[in-house]
Amino acid sequence: MDTETDCIQRHPGLPEACGLTAAEASAILAAGVGATGTHSNSDADVNDYVDDPRLPEWKNRCMRNWNACADGLFSGPCTDCLRRCEGQHVWPFNLCRPAKPKR
Structure with a gap:
């Protein structure tokens, strides 16, 4: 796991603590999900953002x-x-x- 991902996971909801914006943190986490293959490929995933x-x-x-x-x-x-x-x-x-x- 890279440093940014680790920081985001240690400070959920506070991307500023990692020097990131909310959009940047979301993109990093989304890229990690795609890389690990834990994201399904169904058409239902088009709106994959889940409200926090x-x-x-x-x-x-x-x-x-x-x-x-x-x-x-x-x-x-x-x-x-x-x-x-x-x-x-x-x-x-x-x-x-x-x-x-x-x-």
Whole structure:
């Protein structure tokens, strides 16, 4: 296990203690899950973010939308939209909106 992952696990809910943002910590943990093969490959995993009860609702909503954006369900600059959501507590749908369905 690398140092960042170890730090994130020792300080759950406090990515700042590891010098990371919430999005960076989430990406590191998600990469670890993918590398270990503990993540199933079903279609139900598209919305794989599970709300953290320790976080306020707005933060969970930001993380859900960021995950959807990173999965290609939204179009726009995903990380920039997450940063704005963290500051304003509202997802900026004018910058990152649901992607148009492919034909």
